[in-house]
Amino acid sequence: MDGGMKRLSAHSPPLRVTLLRGAASLPFVLVWVFATAGPRAIVPVRWGLHLLRGALGMVMIGCFVYGLKRMPLSTAYTLYFVAPLLVAALSVPLLGEHVGPRRWAAIGIGLVGVIVVLRPGVDGLISLPGLMVLLAATAYAVAAITVSLLTRTDTPQAMVVWFLLFMAIGAGLLAIPGWVPLHAGHAGLIAGMGLAGALG
Incomplete structure (x- = not known):
């Protein structure tokens, strides 16, 4: 999926790739929803958290695509590996979870490890693309925290459907200025990206 987004980023701005990512996955997800739970499963309870x-999601995908276009996939992945560490750190102030000294040490070691791995290419860390990938990782971490909150009231089906829909609508509206027609030759790539995204 990320390889597909990188290829599309050569021809489309990040917001349009974000729109395509959400819109292309939505049909596959809806098939899964209707086959397993029915339409009532997507009725949202906490609209604010879904929004x-x-x-x-729009920030996460848009910033990640911006970085993918301008740096090697391996470098982007290395930066993005910060996300799980941020989830653990943010769970303390946002969810009230307890993180013991060992987990804090693991988080610190993980952050240092990311910097060490990037040491041969420090420019990837301090450049705008590198910072955008870090912003994407931060958005991912906060979104993961909202999942923990939504599971108390909403179904997994509702969380996936509204995430994709709101992400696609928001990115689509922002991508309207300067819109150019899609290349017909990218249809298979977009469909494959959508399927890969729907499968997780």
Whole structure:
């Protein structure tokens, strides 16, 4: 999926790739929803958190695609590996979870490890693309925290559907200025990206 987004980023701005990512996955997800749970499963309870997740998804995918276009995939992945560490750190102030000294040490070692891995290419860390990938990782971490909150009231089906829908709508509206027609030759790539995204 990320390889597909990188290829599309050579021809489309990040916001349009974000729109395509959400819109292309939605049909596959809806088939899964109707086959396993029915339409009632997607009725949302906490609209505000769904909107927040959609906005965070737009930031996450848009910033990640911006970075992918301008740096090697391996470098982008290395930076993005910060996300799980941020989830653990943010769970303390946002969810009230307890993180013991060992987990804090693991988080610190992980962050140092990311910097060490990037040491041969420090420019990737301090450049705008590198910072955008770090922002994407931060958005991912906050979105993961909202999932923990939504699971108390909403179904997994609702979380996935509204995440994709709000992300696609938001990115689509922002991508309207300067819109150019899609290349017909990218249809298979977009469909494959959508399927890969729907499968997780």
